[in-house]
Amino acid sequence: MSAAMTETLRQYAELTRTAMAEAIAGGEPADYLYDLVRDYTARKGKGLRPGLLLAAADACGAATRTALPAAAALELLHTAFLIHDDVEDHSRLRRGRPTLHELHGVALAVNAGDALANLAVRPLTSTAFPRYRSREVLAELRLAIRQTTEGQALELGWRRHAVVDLTPSDYLELVGRKTCWYTTMAPLRIGAQLGRWRPEPAALDRLGFLAGCAFQIRDDLLDLAPGGQTGKTPRSDVVEGKRTLVLIHLLSVADPAERAWVVDYLNREPDDRSPADQDQLLTLMSAAGSLAYAERFAAVLATAAQESLGTAFADVPPSPALDFLRELIDYLVSRTD
Numbered sequence: 001m002s003a004a005m006t007e008t009l010r011q012y013a014e015l016t017r018t019a020m021a022e023a024i025a026g027g028e029p030a031d032y033l034y035d036l037v038r039d040y041t042a043r044k045g046k047g048l049r050p051g052l053l054l055a056a057a058d059a060c061g062a063a064t065r066t067a068l069p070a071a072a073a074l075e076l077l078h079t080a081f082l083i084h085d086d087v088e089d090h091s092r093l094r095r096g097r098p099t100l101h102e103l104h105g106v107a108l109a110v111n112a113g114d115a116l117a118n119l120a121v122r123p124l125t126s127t128a129f130p131r132y133r134s135r136e137v138l139a140e141l142r143l144a145i146r147q148t149t150e151g152q153a154l155e156l157g158w159r160r161h162a163v164v165d166l167t168p169s170d171y172l173e174l175v176g177r178k179t180c181w182y183t184t185m186a187p188l189r190i191g192a193q194l195g196r197w198r199p200e201p202a203a204l205d206r207l208g209f210l211a212g213c214a215f216q217i218r219d220d221l222l223d224l225a226p227g228g229q230t231g232k233t234p235r236s237d238v239v240e241g242k243r244t245l246v247l248i249h250l251l252s253v254a255d256p257a258e259r260a261w262v263v264d265y266l267n268r269e270p271d272d273r274s275p276a277d278q279d280q281l282l283t284l285m286s287a288a289g290s291l292a293y294a295e296r297f298a299a300v301l302a303t304a305a306q307e308s309l310g311t312a313f314a315d316v317p318p319s320p321a322l323d324f325l326r327e328l329i330d331y332l333v334s335r336t337d
Contacts, residue, residue: 005327012054012071013047015064019072020079023122036104036112037119040079043095050075051328052187058321059313060195066130067194069123070137074190076120077141078182081148083113088156089240090270093233117145136193144186151178158243162267166248168297172213174243180212184332203312207329210305214333217298220244221291222337224282238278241266245297249290258284302333 001009020041027034050071057067085091086099087106093099101109120141124134154174158166185208192199223237224246237244251259262284265277285291309329313322 012051016050053191055325056191057194060197062194069126069129072123080116144182147177147181175216179216184208184212197316199312207308214301245294246290249293
């Protein structure tokens, strides 16, 4: 990530955080609800989703101040998802601090997530946001919520019922819903809607899908790297038994004895998956070439995403925002942090 891109992304993220803070200011009871909501929204992430939305809007001819309420709404929704995801995945860390349910208990955390999902639409009532765009953006947010929760249901269901006969296509279907819609597709679609130049819709969706899938595979691989990802519980996917592309590949190529051991591991409760067993699973993944397979798979998706960007924005005039968007897509599909 270049210094110029880092600075632009920081600026987009800071503008979005300010708009989010305005949307959730005040409210009672503070101790049991609104302080919890503000805790998660104040934790600084990379700002990838608002960055995509604001850059796409800028590239398509919309002013940043016009698109900012939509970026804040999407990021508030994303934060609500994080609160619920952390409960569902029994996560202990989020952005370097204890998760909300670790600090305040599951009941208060879930309620804060519910409240935040409702508050997410508040920025769209801002006088800075065109009223005639509100319906379109709300429709996109509802679609993102539907796709994301359906994808999450698939993942939780596979884990609950110990589903192991899965293919890469199953993984892409899951990630297409669970990750792509609110991480890449919705930001690009909403940003494009706000401008006067319109990218080619099918190519834009293809770009969002390919970039989102590559992003998720990279995220899966980073989770398995030594030390894990900054601010997150190390090896959380292994502990939780998530059906990542790496795990699906291992299940498809392992010999019968090794596959039986993996299936037994997945049938246990997370607390019964010891560190030694986690190490054993990682060893099997490496020996089977599953990590290398996922790396290659992500690289193919990344190349296709980069090609789709050129097609999607072929009729959009060159601009610094489009250059930033291209670099941000490159980072998403090949990141190492």
